[in-house]
Amino acid sequence: MGDTRQKIAKRASLEIADGMIVNLGIGIPSLIPDLLDSSTKVLFQSENGILGFGPTPKENPDGALGNAAGYPVSIVDGGSYFDSAIAFGMIRSGRIDMAILGALQVSENGDLANWIVPGKRVPGVGGAMELAYGTKNLIALMQHCEKDGKPKIVRKCTLPITAFNCVKKIITEMAVFQITEAQLSLEEIMAGYTLKDIENHTEAEFTNSLQLKEHNQ
Amino acid sequence: MGDTRQKIAKRASLEIADGMIVNLGIGIPSLIPDLLDSSTKVLFQSENGILGFGPTPKENPDGALGNAAGYPVSIVDGGSYFDSAIAFGMIRSGRIDMAILGALQVSENGDLANWIVPGKRVPGVGGAMELAYGTKNLIALMQHCEKDGKPKIVRKCTLPITAFNCVKKIITEMAVFQITEAQLSLEEIMAGYTLKDIENHTEAEFTNSLQLKEHNQ
Amino acid sequence: MDIFNKVVDYEVVKKLFFDEMKLLYSGFGGVGTPPSLIDCLIESGVKEVNLIGNDAGFPWIGIGKFIVLKRAKSLIASHIGSNPIAGELMHEGKLKVEFSPQGILNERIRAGGVGLNGILTDVGKGTILAENKTVVKIDNKEFLFESPLTGDVGIVHAAKADTFGNLTFNKTARNNNPIIAMAGKTTIVEADEIVAMGQLDPEEVVVPGIYVNYLVPSGGINWKWIWEIPDKRSQKEHPLK
Amino acid sequence: MDIFNKVVDYEVVKKLFFDEMKLLYSGFGGVGTPPSLIDCLIESGVKEVNLIGNDAGFPWIGIGKFIVLKRAKSLIASHIGSNPIAGELMHEGKLKVEFSPQGILNERIRAGGVGLNGILTDVGKGTILAENKTVVKIDNKEFLFESPLTGDVGIVHAAKADTFGNLTFNKTARNNNPIIAMAGKTTIVEADEIVAMGQLDPEEVVVPGIYVNYLVPSGGINWKWIWEIPDKRSQKEHPLK
Numbered sequence: 028m029g030d031t032r033q034k035i036a037k038r039a040s041l042e043i044a045d046g047m048i049v050n051l052g053i054g055i056p057s058l059i060p061d062l063l064d065s066s067t068k069v070l071f072q073s074e075n076g077i078l079g080f081g082p083t084p085k086e087n088p089d090g091a092l093g094n095a096a097g098y099p100v101s102i103v104d105g106g107s108y109f110d111s112a113i114a115f116g117m118i119r120s121g122r123i124d125m126a127i128l129g130a131l132q133v134s135e136n137g138d139l140a141n142w143i144v145p146g147k148r149v150p151g152v153g154g155a156m157e158l159a160y161g162t163k164n165l166i167a168l169m170q171h172c173e174k175d176g177k178p179k180i181v182r183k184c185t186l187p188i189t190a191f192n193c194v195k196k197i198i199t200e201m202a203v204f205q206i207t208e209a210q211l212s213l214e215e216i217m218a219g220y221t222l223k224d225i226e227n228h229t230e231a232e233f234t235n236s237l238q239l240k241e242h243n244q
Numbered sequence: 245m246g247d248t249r250q251k252i253a254k255r256a257s258l259e260i261a262d263g264m265i266v267n268l269g270i271g272i273p274s275l276i277p278d279l280l281d282s283s284t285k286v287l288f289q290s291e292n293g294i295l296g297f298g299p300t301p302k303e304n305p306d307g308a309l310g311n312a313a314g315y316p317v318s319i320v321d322g323g324s325y326f327d328s329a330i331a332f333g334m335i336r337s338g339r340i341d342m343a344i345l346g347a348l349q350v351s352e353n354g355d356l357a358n359w360i361v362p363g364k365r366v367p368g369v370g371g372a373m374e375l376a377y378g379t380k381n382l383i384a385l386m387q388h389c390e391k392d393g394k395p396k397i398v399r400k401c402t403l404p405i406t407a408f409n410c411v412k413k414i415i416t417e418m419a420v421f422q423i424t425e426a427q428l429s430l431e432e433i434m435a436g437y438t439l440k441d442i443e444n445h446t447e448a449e450f451t452n453s454l455q456l457k458e459h460n461q
Numbered sequence: 462m463d464i465f466n467k468v469v470d471y472e473v474v475k476k477l478f479f480d481e482m483k484l485l486y487s488g489f490g491g492v493g494t495p496p497s498l499i500d501c502l503i504e505s506g507v508k509e510v511n512l513i514g515n516d517a518g519f520p521w522i523g524i525g526k527f528i529v530l531k532r533a534k535s536l537i538a539s540h541i542g543s544n545p546i547a548g549e550l551m552h553e554g555k556l557k558v559e560f561s562p563q564g565i566l567n568e569r570i571r572a573g574g575v576g577l578n579g580i581l582t583d584v585g586k587g588t589i590l591a592e593n594k595t596v597v598k599i600d601n602k603e604f605l606f607e608s609p610l611t612g613d614v615g616i617v618h619a620a621k622a623d624t625f626g627n628l629t630f631n632k633t634a635r636n637n638n639p640i641i642a643m644a645g646k647t648t649i650v651e652a653d654e655i656v657a658m659g660q661l662d663p664e665e666v667v668v669p670g671i672y673v674n675y676l677v678p679s680g681g682i683n684w685k686w687i688w689e690i691p692d693k694r695s696q697k698e699h700p701l702k
Numbered sequence: 703m704d705i706f707n708k709v710v711d712y713e714v715v716k717k718l719f720f721d722e723m724k725l726l727y728s729g730f731g732g733v734g735t736p737p738s739l740i741d742c743l744i745e746s747g748v749k750e751v752n753l754i755g756n757d758a759g760f761p762w763i764g765i766g767k768f769i770v771l772k773r774a775k776s777l778i779a780s781h782i783g784s785n786p787i788a789g790e791l792m793h794e795g796k797l798k799v800e801f802s803p804q805g806i807l808n809e810r811i812r813a814g815g816v817g818l819n820g821i822l823t824d825v826g827k828g829t830i831l832a833e834n835k836t837v838v839k840i841d842n843k844e845f846l847f848e849s850p851l852t853g854d855v856g857i858v859h860a861a862k863a864d865t866f867g868n869l870t871f872n873k874t875a876r877n878n879n880p881i882i883a884m885a886g887k888t889t890i891v892e893a894d895e896i897v898a899m900g901q902l903d904p905e906e907v908v909v910p911g912i913y914v915n916y917l918v919p920s921g922g923i924n925w926k927w928i929w930e931i932p933d934k935r936s937q938k939e940h941p942l943k
Binding site (some may be wrong): 075093099110115116143152154 | 493590
């Protein structure tokens, strides 16, 4: 499972371009700074109140310099500290170019569920609602299926919704999907998987833009 | 007139005790720091974003270190700068012990009018509404009468109200009044004036606590 | 009280806590939560406390140390995932939890601190978190009313303080500390270093001392962070035992 | 645009202003208003501008220099007393003025900057400033709804900036600059000193660069303050002429 998480995070890191300001959720997304090509000129922002954090420090981690999950990070030139209210001011007002969040379920029209499994697991909503509300480009990372094999990319979320129509891209260990105007389309099949695998493990309806591209060539 | 203003400000300065945090309005109140006994341990706050300002600097006034009227001040040990939103946060939430404001009219129940003379003079409301809203102890300073002799301490304000039932004390060149539970009472007659002068120049009804005190002695 | 010297000892602070109080506590996953004030809170013996803060800490970190003692009655927070015991208490009905989106929670506390009567937002509209909220219609658009939050007592962890209570913070341990500091009726600050007035640059002050009522010197962080623990799976165990 | 180097020259900035724009400008009686950006605004030739800021400056200071040219259509402010010409234009119907209590004005701009949909307050209730405002009833109490404010363009004066746009300020010239900086769709900052990224201590940054779009070097204050002028009564005269 560690490998799967690394793989998803590594693929997600390719979405990050020079000059972006990116927020990373806890869980799989928090692996990204250590996997990102170090030449990428990006500023990571976090809800606790930092803009411009870098990879895990090689030595002397500082309990007072961490990401939203509390794990040690470093700070880059041009970074700053501020209070959490300001951190969310940036988020709600649309200043974050991209947010990469973990997900429990994503529906085919881009609804995100990522904060509660009623009666079972209550991580809590954290900053997810605001990130989904304010961020132009929201990417959801998750294992393609639950441990029992149930699909997590669904027609309609059965778990309580974090925010509606907000996810623009889904990255799993099997595939990459794009959501445009509430339409899900398959963009990429990850090495080791087939279209059949994806069809078998995805409940949501999706168009296959890979086939479309082939057809257009 | 300059003397009158100085006299009112000097009398107002006696209201300030050690350990107080005090906001001074523009006009007569802004004369106070230069008149205050320099041994008084007070912190002056201002809406532009400073807590702990001191008297006019003797040399090298700094355009970037001023009071709410833009006039140069100094900063004391333990002072701080912050943004205006925070300055008003302190004010609305009741952290200011005393505010000393200029006034156009005060009514006998403590209504304050100090921001507009419709059709004539429009200084603007500034921070007066919030100071009147949040400050426990609000003192109004003014010349006892208008230039044409019309009383400014009135039964009911004819000018638009800044805030209702907020003034606790009125200091003029003639007298000091207290307002307790919407009742105006004369507390002090300034040197050179008689009770008759005050009665002749005050429209509002007031009790005379000086006489009461004499009577009780 | 001398407003120019607010330094007291923990025995004084202990008496400021009381049963059923609304307690605002700072910190984000325990980072920025005042460690000695948490111990002082525990030692004070208070119970039925109504907590307001970002999260439930970890069972052995920050406010989590108090929550696991079952002396909190309610909690308004954005996240409790790092403290499974808080989740259990919630499911057992022993801890009433109200979730607030994290940034909105910060704004509600800030609104309380700066004397506003509430804020309007469309964050969370249509979700289960909106279910019991008042909806306000402005120009035919519907917004959620979010009420201001204040505490009877607020506890804060600063890096430096002068004796008046001007505060600076340490990196991401700043997080919600400046907001919490403004919203307590009584604000108690634990500072890593306490200096004389005049020793802080007026420009570097993050929280002006007007918001602070009491200052205590910090005993320092006395827990292990999750990343210092080899086996992170045993979150319910106190790793120092 | 290179977000790591936002420094441009005034010719670039001039083209960012446009007729009928909503312009947020910083400053308190001209203190903290960016002097070279005001001149650039004047030189740009734009008109029918909708201004939002604390006050009307003085006729020869800050935004006052622009207002006296009669190229502003409206003004949302808390105070215009220091600029009698603004008052005259208002009385003549040539400048539409909306007064907002000063702190509420700051909160409205902040709300715009941090993406809130409004605030509720009882400041000003029952006064003439409440007359056209929406009243919201919460738990049988009535509050005034105060709408968020944003600008098409915001102009700010900083002490130091790094090339990303992290900002520090100079004493009471900070005033509403940090609030204004957050609320412009396009935020232009005039800085007394511009340094490389890494030259500012992350703790001393007051406004993070994420809010800044363009940076220009300041030409410095080019007006006389009221207290530098021997005869203060002639406020309508330009004292430099």
